[in-house]
Amino acid sequence: MLKSTIYSVLLIASLLTSRYVAAQGVDFQNDIAPILEERCWYCHGEDEQESGLRLDIRHVMLKGGDSGLASIVPDKPEKSYLLELIRHDDEDERMPPDEDRLPDNEIDLLTRWIKEGAVWPGQMEAVAEEKSDHWAFQPIARADTPKLETHPENPIDAFLLQSLARHELSFSKAADPVALIRRASIVLTGLAPTPEETAEFVAAYANDSDLAYTGLVDRLLESPHFGERWAQHWLDVIRWAETNGSESNMYRKNAWIYRDYVIRAFNEDKPYDRFLFEQIAGDTVGQGDATGYLVSGPHVPVATVGQEPAARRQARADRMDEILQTIGASAMGMTVGCARCHNHKFDPIAITDYYSMSAVFQDIEFGSRFPELAEDHPRRLRGEELFSQVFKLRAKLREMGPWEEHWTGFREIYFPPTTTKSLRITFLAKSAYIDELEVFGNKYGYQNLALASQGTKVHSPEQFAVLRKELDNINDGQYGTEQWAGMSPEGSDEQPWVEFTFSDPREINRIRISSNREDFLETDYLEGLNTGHVAPYRIEVQNDAGQWVPVAATPQYQQLNKQHRPRSGILKDVQKLVDQINEEGPKPSFIARFVQPAKTYVFSRGSPESPRDEVFASGLVELDGELNLDSDATGKQRRVAFAKWLIDPSNPLTARVAANRLWHHVFGGGIVTTTSDFGAAGSLPTHPELLDWLAAELMQPTVSSEPTALAAGPQPWSMKHLIRLMVLSEAFQQSSQPREEALAVDGDSALLWRFPPKRVEAEVIRDSILLASGSLDRSLGGRSFRIHNVKKRYAQWEVTDNHGPTTWRRMIYQERMRRVDDQMFTAFDFPDCGQVRAKRPVSTTPLQALNLMNSEFVIDQSKQIAARANQDTSGDEIQSVDRCFELLLGRAPDADERRDCIALAKASDLSFVCRAIINSNEFAFIP
Template sequence: MPSILVRSLLVLSSLGLAQDALPPSADRPVDFREEIKPILDARCVSCHGPDEQKSGLRLDAKEPALLGGDLGPAIEPGDSASSYLIHKVAGFQGESIMPPEGDPLSPAEIGLLRAWIDQGASWPEEADDSTPERRSSDHWAFQPITRPEPPSVHHEEWPRSPIDRFILARLEAEGISPSPEADRASLLRRLSLDLIGLPPTPEEVDAFVQDDDPGAYDALVDRLLASPHFGERWGRHWLDLARYADSDGYEKDRPRPDAYRYRDWVIDAVNRDLPFDRFTIEQLAGDLLPDASLEQQAAAGFHRNTLTNTEGGVDQEEFRVAAVVDRVNTTGSVWLGLTVGCAQCHSHKYDPITQREYYQLFAFFNTADEADLPLAEPTADDEAKEESVPRIRTFAEQPPDRRRASHVLIRGDFLRPGDPVEPGTIAVLPPMEPSGDRADRLDLAEWLMRPDHPLTARVAVNRVWYHLFGRALVPSMEDFGTRGEPPSHPELLDWLAIEYQRLGWSRKELIRTIVRSAAYRQSSAVREDLEPIDPENVLLARQNRVRLEAEVIRDVALSASGLLTTEVGGPSVFPPQPEGISELTYARSARWEESQGADRYRRGMYTFFRRTSPYPMLTTFDAPDANVCAVKRSASNTPLQALTLLNDEVFVECSRALGLRALAEDPSLPADRAFRLALGRLPTPEESALLSGLRDDLLAAFRADPGAAAAFLGDEPIPGLVPPEEAAALVATARAILNLDEFITRD
């Protein structure tokens, strides 16, 4: 009996000492997912996880964690002071402290673990990495893609392609009929804007409308796909994903004079229809290809578009890690359609992505150093002025003996490295088969393009569909995960994904397939019968009206006025912008030297884009800021947009050129000619009467103030013997035409 009493006193004494020596327990409720699991994932799982269980202990899953290991239970729910896990992480009473490498857990972290155990060691099933939901998923986007058979339909006369059968079957099930085909002029304008981002000329409209050849539409599609401007239009879509800009970002935001070489590579790759699998591989790992060409190394500039901080006194490692994080998140958004960034600080709340898997993806990019390769051998003069040497922005992989180690970063903090990790992918997706002992970016790129990958093709065709219909089949384009929206036509999505691969990943062939469909060719006219049934046109009983992107709005104005410079590629240009905009940057050091001559009227995608003071016309019409990947642009409607179309210097010049061009081309009906040049169609009698009335009112005003007419026209020469007042009235009318909703809308 005394021995039992003594033993009990010793145990109680030991517990008392433990309470005194251990960091105190947090005095508040603790959330396992937010606060405990990140600690276990970052500091414990590499040695006590699914791949290795030292001392027989596994801490990534509920059941084995509570069961314990070779030394017995490590967690005593309700009693942290007796829990062996706490003793080990605190180094209590001479225990070897865990984890054995890296910094020990902080007192605050130990306090969180203690509080969690004292509060019962709750471990929600949805946060258990051993559950089927974490390692597999019945979510539609993670399922293998199979080619569905196009369904049978009642109205066999409507479908032009298998695409139409999927859409019509859904419409017939809802008792809805598709819309009639758009008129020929509207079809031509739609195709031109969608495929090359430029409006057709009146002569092109006349030729197409009058062409009764059954193959005229297909020939038009072929011509537009072969245009060098196709690469500009669809390259600009890609640059949103690539967060392309001409400056570094952050406070100093220094210019990147050679950034345009990546932009030009994209345009060229799209024009020559580089298959999407090669397009992917060269951008993610062009520098790793055998005997990589300069063009392939330029392609790797995709991930050199991250922000760069050149401020003095900053911790360069912090911003290097931030760039790597951006590369991981962008890769996840662009190819996987997943919000992988949600797993940076803790395992994803909703999708089967663990924090450890996030840092396995991180490891692919962590060993790549930024490199600038000269395009030619520098001369003595170049060496004296280093920035004058033309360069390619690319990557250089670190050699194995100097390879940077990667770790799980606790709570995403670069100063708190946890367990080491090697490059790897997400367990819910098909396994990677590395080409060597250690996977690299080339392996990652090839894994993304595997035929059995369930996400890449779905995400890619969904994006193409969006740009042709104004609404994606999966509206949450950036999130194919469990919290994203389901596809409106899942069988069609999978059919397109398989078809894209069957076509050899040809972007042009995929687009050709879609735009030849009856669904694409429908009228966009709003139908009253659809309003109560399908107000958002999810079922695609008609085409959608779409507001043009910022760059295209500029382009169509320049094109209609005859000012557009159609040169493809080259350094970025500096069109007119309001005074003082560029001086808003760091220390007012930026200068905006206005381009003159033909460069003044280049397409919008060539405008120099400075991250801290972007070109105001572009941002007014919702161009992304290029700081992060933009999967989808917003479309706002603000008074600033109307004011920009009226008063922006370039649009004022466009209205002058449009009005005077119309006067020269049709002196008898110049307002109607200006209307047609801008909108691709003749005005209706009612519209023509309105234009005439507006022009008459403006003419009366200018006749009352001849000086205003001269000032309004500037130095522009007036065609023929037209009085300045009449020319000014027509220019003002053209200004109104360029402000019409139809002008900035694709029907």
């Protein structure tokens, strides 16, 4: 009895103690610290932090480890990743990692501790003030130009000479004028100088070398071919191409509109900060064609993903990743994509940074739209000029009854203005497929009166319905494969029809109708491509008496043409102008499609199936990227705010990356050789003070003693100004010849004791051959020339003509197809646009020599060069050989070269001499 009483007393005392402890809360020292010490600190403490996770410091637990997820969130155990791990919620992510699981009472104590605020005596005031000390994240500081005894005029030379002096080196002698004009011409325009240009420069150089060279550089900077050359560098780094690179590798219709924008921007010397802003938010400033930048990377089209929701979510996440890769590599010099699944392993980019940046671009989808163009945009001006002619012809047609125009992917049918509440379209066929039908009236401009959102009701009898082709698709404002299909019942002569009823009577005068407008707008060159075909139709309106009155019908048009003889000619003229507008004016282009921004969440381990906390649009936290936006911000607001953060002078990455990229393309290697990775895994700058001076000079030019038009004051962020400074430097003008003592110290010429010789790109080789033969078409811009076939939807592209006369434009205008070998210049490391190519690799393979010796292009062009040489010299044997050297190398042959080439010409013909020169290192290298 006594034992039982004592047991009861002890039990009651225990219960009272537990209730007291619960009432007092969890004590860290007695309840939590022992658990952490025994279970966690061995792997996640001071000495070791597996997965970047440390659990012995509170503010580090608040931040989390490599996963980017907070280990503890005070007051919110449901958001605390530590609890998920110790509960073993995910079989792949467990702590401890073995079979043992913490006892339930310990998990309960940790849960209660977090719920009560995760109080940790002595650490409550501590805040993680972790800022990276990596050089690229530090503010740009313009160093004073070094003071040297030689007093170089160009600050660039002063920095380089100071560095060379530390290694007991100096610049090499000046390059000879023939090499110099060839070097400057290729670097600035991608085209070798003509023999006449070389002769003129050499003569002027002999009289006044400085004046001659400065004049040459300024002329080349003002050449329209400057934009073509430097646009290609930008297109490389953003992986721009005209196919999507997926299994179907579909053609991106009119993607070249963006390419032309880039060429125009370089030629106009558009300030770099404005250049970046327009590519991110150009739709807000009348430069909508610039947003092709955001969708320049590869993607898998929605139509090929399937209907499974998880697959669609994954594909959408992949497309967002392509956008971030483009921006990270080109504008920020950061491998942002590494933070998609966890915190960046090397750089201060958290997983929350990644998804906050993706929130900026949630209104972007890969696709086409009409670009927003300013009033002075050349395409808009041309479009207005052509439209004015169309309007005059339409005025004549209105007197001759209804008519039809074939526009991009749709038919537009005009009829006399009529007021009605209902409109019916009957299709004079057994079946009809319509993705969207739009109704307009003069009073309402381009407001689509047929939209369901306008209150318009649509009806079609059920007997015409086809499975999975919903009637609602016909006026939902969406183009594409989601169509309405009307089909006559089997054995019936009844024709399918659809009826629209407006919310109130409307005056209408035209409709637009298409069967798969998205297909037609977004791709091209496919067998079986939907070309906007529409079944014959009859259009009727309902009058006040409820009767259906016809206003237009396909069979009616031929009768009207017979009644009005001029009508056929006017219609042909209208269609010709329509085709011109579609080519030269504003046009739907693959420059991104806008969608409603969705809320953005951090995806645990990068999986859209594991969404966690919501994040809002911002830049990198490390660089104060807070944009003060929430999920209600529009897509435009997000992109404008992000673009302004990116180009703010306080952001040290933007100007550094841009200045370094320009340096790379002038000197053949960047001051930071990893031009798109300024992070810890990238290379260190060889001349850090010079890089910062260049970045500061780009943002705010200080040099004002230039004897040119630029001297009046180069604009801030002027790329031409910075390139000009580089090309006018003594470093650029020095000889490329090696020096043994310098090679022993700096074998790759990184210190620029000579101009580093480099092989020219595939485009330069090809364009220079065409230039030498006199075949090069120098016209600027426009649709890319085709070298490929028309293919079936899931077939592969095939090269059908890569050397005929229609291809003799500069190579930047050649169709850029992903995953396709052009069977000639791909061998010269021409990128396939699947990966970022901020720096093209340089390989040497037998295939290169074979292509430059035996390809149809080279054989044909060599014959043309030989014919030109013979014509220029009236067939003189010796002079013809000399002329071949002048056309291809810009110089005359020496005695040995002349002798050997004359012998070769006699044994074969002069074209073999041309092929031999084309295969020489001298032709393929910048001297």
